[in-house]
Amino acid sequence: MHYKSGPRIKEITITPIAVVDPPLLNAAGLHAPYALRTIMEVITDDNISGISEIPGNKDIDAALEEAKALLIGRDVFQLNEIRHVLVERFGTDTSAQRGETPWDQRKLVHIFSAVEVACMDIIGKVTGRPIVDLLGGKMRDRVPFSAYLFYKYEGAGGELAFDIDPNATGWAAARQASALNPSEIVAQAQAMCKEFGFQSIKLKGGVFEPRQEVDAMFALYEAFGPNVPLRVDPNALWTVETAIKYGKEMEPILEYLEDPTRGQENMAKVRKALKTPLATNMCTTSFEDIPNSVAIGSEDIILSDHHFWGGLRASMTLSGICETFGRGLSMHSNSHLGISLAAMVHLGAALPKMTYALDTHYPWQSDEIIVGGRFKFEDGAVLVPQGPGLGVELDREALAKLHQNYLACGLTKRDDEPEMQKKVPGWKFKSVRW
Numbered sequence: 192m193h194y195k196s197g198p199r200i201k202e203i204t205i206t207p208i209a210v211v212d213p214p215l216l217n218a219a220g221l222h223a224p225y226a227l228r229t230i231m232e233v234i235t236d237d238n239i240s241g242i243s244e245i246p247g248n249k250d251i252d253a254a255l256e257e258a259k260a261l262l263i264g265r266d267v268f269q270l271n272e273i274r275h276v277l278v279e280r281f282g283t284d285t286s287a288q289r290g291e292t293p294w295d296q297r298k299l300v301h302i303f304s305a306v307e308v309a310c311m312d313i314i315g316k317v318t319g320r321p322i323v324d325l326l327g328g329k330m331r332d333r334v335p336f337s338a339y340l341f342y343k344y345e346g347a348g349g350e351l352a353f354d355i356d357p358n359a360t361g362w363a364a365a366r367q368a369s370a371l372n373p374s375e376i377v378a379q380a381q382a383m384c385k386e387f388g389f390q391s392i393k394l395k396g397g398v399f400e401p402r403q404e405v406d407a408m409f410a411l412y413e414a415f416g417p418n419v420p421l422r423v424d425p426n427a428l429w430t431v432e433t434a435i436k437y438g439k440e441m442e443p444i445l446e447y448l449e450d451p452t453r454g455q456e457n458m459a460k461v462r463k464a465l466k467t468p469l470a471t472n473m474c475t476t477s478f479e480d481i482p483n484s485v486a487i488g489s490e491d492i493i494l495s496d497h498h499f500w501g502g503l504r505a506s507m508t509l510s511g512i513c514e515t516f517g518r519g520l521s522m523h524s525n526s527h528l529g530i531s532l533a534a535m536v537h538l539g540a541a542l543p544k545m546t547y548a549l550d551t552h553y554p555w556q557s558d559e560i561i562v563g564g565r566f567k568f569e570d571g572a573v574l575v576p577q578g579p580g581l582g583v584e585l586d587r588e589a590l591a592k593l594h595q596n597y598l599a600c601g602l603t604k605r606d607d608e609p610e611m612q613k614k615v616p617g618w619k620f621k622s623v624r625w
């Protein structure tokens with residue numbers, strides 16, 4: 192029997208969008224009123240549409256536009272060849288190009304992730320199978336996520352920026368409330384867990400001096416008890432000494448400590464001193480980092496992210512490497528909508544082991560670009576979409592509206608420092624602070 196060649200790419204559309212995002216604080220400053228995302232749509236010669244979503248960035252959007260010429264006419268099943276031509280044009284990224292911020296600034300990983308997810312969406316539609324089946328099949332029906340808490344200023348984001356909608360109720364009201372101390376963090380956690388049913392909790396740290404953040408972790412422990420796993424992530428802002436001091440204090444209450452300090456060498460020093468497992472999305476961030484991670488033992492858990500590790504199949508490879516070298520695996524996130532969430536859920540469902548609930552920023556977003564509205568969480572988990580491919584369809588009206596937001600907001604990339612300076616004049620990002 193001869194296999195026919197797959198559907199070929201006829202058209203690609205790249206649409207930058209801006210999504211309402213509240214004023215969330217983190218090590219790099221403050222989230223802008225809009226988070227940028229880029230939506231890719233690939234159309235085949237037989238008019239099948241595949242979609243994907245990646246973090247928004249004008250330079251990456253330009254590279255995607257440039258990549259079109261290399262992709263048009265290609266068979267969507269030939270993902271290895273597609274990656275090869277993209278590597279030839281854009282080169283592989285180095286770890287150094289990732290940058291010092293909590294997010295990743297590399298080109299190829301984003302470009303290939305966008306193209307791969309859209310092509311796999313098409314492959315799923317052609318074969319009548321969900322993406323999870325293309326990744327080797329479903330290990331679970333529901334994928335658990337953890338509550339992702341942020342210190343934040345009062346404000347709803349978007350047009351309201353630091354103002355609030357006085358008519359909001361429930362989680363929508365809690366989402367715009369300020370959270371600048373341990374008791375406001377506990378209130379945020381209670382509202383988020385009530386709405387989404389999360390059963391583990393992460394606090395984004397690296398905002399206030401460590402004493403305050405450690406107190407917030409103990410306040411969460413007090414409020415939720417020993418059966419709710421807790422994590423804190425100072426995004427590498429602590430020195431080795433600070434990380435060991437506060438890490439030891441939190442040993443009795445943490446599930447894991449995420450990126451307490453910067454770089455694999457420092458992480459390895461902290462790891463030797465603590466019983467709590469260390470997780471990372473900042474020191475071991477690409478395949479080229481793995482040999483040294485294994486050699487020196489820089490972390491226990493790697494936080495995957497298909498947008499940053501170069502796609503869903505690369506993330507499955509990462510899971511195999513983690514299993515081989517005795518690393519745990521969880522998942523990192525950034526402000527995102529339902530196309531990214533769908534891809535994260537398919538990947539989460541395919542992973543051989545799920546020891547940790549995954550990160551998601553989804554509760555912080557209120558916009559959506561998929562038909563049928565926002566994903567539902569049950570007991571903190573998302574059911575794997577049933578339809579072929581990603582199992583979600585693009586809402587074109589919503590896409591057009593969010594693209595207008597992009598044009599109107601004037602943002603072209605994520606940069607949390609100038610946003611922070613609006614609240615704290617002269618504030619500067621530091622790669623190590625305490």
Ligand SMILES: O=C([O-])C(=O)C[C@H](O)[C@@H](O)C(=O)[O-]
Binds near residue numbers: 218
């Ligand atoms: O785990 C992490 O490092 C993140 O989630 C990174 C994000 O960029 C987070 O810091 C944020 O959204 O501000």
Ligand SMILES: [Mg+2]
Binds near residue numbers: 450471472473523
């Ligand atoms: Mg992190």
